[in-house]
Amino acid sequence: MKVIKHADASAQGAGYSESIRLREDDGALKKRMQNRPTGFGNPWLQLALSVACVLVSEFLLKRGATEVADTGSAWSWTGLNGLASPLVWWAILLIIASFVSWLYVLRYIPITIAFPLSRVVDILVPLGCWIFLGELISPLRWCGIALVVIGLALVAKPIAQFEERL
Amino acid sequence: MSFLAFFLIVVSLLSFVAAQLILKRAMEATTTTGFRNPQFVSKVTGGILLMTISFFLTLGLLQRFDLSYLYPFQGLSVIFITLMAAVVLKEKLNMRLAVGALLISAGIVLVSMS
Numbered sequence: 001m002k003v004i005k006h007a008d009a010s011a012q013g014a015g016y017s018e019s020i021r022l023r024e025d026d027g028a029l030k031k032r033m034q035n036r037p038t039g040f041g042n043p044w045l046q047l048a049l050s051v052a053c054v055l056v057s058e059f060l061l062k063r064g065a066t067e068v069a070d071t072g073s074a075w076s077w078t079g080l081n082g083l084a085s086p087l088v089w090w091a092i093l094l095i096i097a098s099f100v101s102w103l104y105v106l107r108y109i110p111i112t113i114a115f116p117l118s119r120v121v122d123i124l125v126p127l128g129c130w131i132f133l134g135e136l137i138s139p140l141r142w143c144g145i146a147l148v149v150i151g152l153a154l155v156a157k158p159i160a161q162f163e164e165r166l
Numbered sequence: 167m168s169f170l171a172f173f174l175i176v177v178s179l180l181s182f183v184a185a186q187l188i189l190k191r192a193m194e195a196t197t198t199t200g201f202r203n204p205q206f207v208s209k210v211t212g213g214i215l216l217m218t219i220s221f222f223l224t225l226g227l228l229q230r231f232d233l234s235y236l237y238p239f240q241g242l243s244v245i246f247i248t249l250m251a252a253v254v255l256k257e258k259l260n261m262r263l264a265v266g267a268l269l270i271s272a273g274i275v276l277v278s279m280s
Contacts, residue, residue: 103189103193103210104193106189106190106193106194107193107194107196107197110251110257110258111186111187111190111247111251111255111257112247112248112251112252112257112258112263112267113263115186115243115244115247115248115251116244116248116266116267116270119241119244119270119274122241122273122274122277122278123273123277126277140276140279141276141277143276144272144273144274144275144276144277144278144279145273145277147270147272147276148269148270148274148277149273150269150273151265151266151267151268151269151270151271151272151273152266152270153266154262154263154265154266154269155262155263155266155267155270157262158262
């Protein structure tokens with residue numbers, strides 16, 4: 001993995017007094033955002049990739065697990081027989097990929113922003129089931145999806161404005 | 167539900183939250199010192215270890231309880247991580263982020279309950 005080094009005020013903040021540190025937080029974040037790589041190394045793109053990998057892996061796991069399901073066997077409860085399906089192995093690869101890009105995201109984006117945004121997958125999975133698998137979504141579930149969307153908008157909006165200013 | 171089950175749910179949730187915070191710390195350190203230093207390696211190892219503990223605890227719980235019962239607890243991780251990041255990592259937390267995290271958590275609970 002390529003090592004990108006740049007000046008980073010926040011990482012040296014350990015010795016700073018609390019008040020100075022709080023005031024400098026904004027500046028440090030701004031600096032890190034300005035120094036962030038573009039193109040494929042863009043942390044927002046990596047966050048989207050990480051979510052996409054998790055999403056696809058969930059569907060692959062569901063497909064793969066049902067494909068080789070053998071509930072009669074004594075070992076079936078461990079889920080280990082799922083390894084017989086190639087789809088499950090693809091899912092495992094995707095999960096590893098999502099973990100690597102998630103680590104990359106953590107390098108640049110505060111976790112108070114990155115983690116709530118990454119939970120978009122919790123509504124994409126039921127929506128995917130609705131669209132691709134024809135599963136039904138109850139009214140209560142629609143309410144939950146709406147709440148998550150509003151919450152995501154709240155978390156993401158300052159970022160969108162921030163990116164515009166750069 | 168037994169006390170033990172509740173205890174295991176809490177431990178699994180807390181180890182997941184702790185893992186994320188430690189991984190964040192590890193990755194932040196790389197911006198100044200790079201990847202080849204013992205601190206980074208030990209933190210990433212610790213983070214992955216905690217995630218593994220959380221994973222197997224969840225797996226064990228899944229064998230005894232419904233997913234729809236266990237999943238709402240995972241939704242709570244959004245609130246926990248947001249709060250702990252503000253306290254432990256001193257990340258800035260404003261009203262907007264807090265309310266956003268609260269709504270996302272509530273939404274996940276609703277989605278998984280229905």
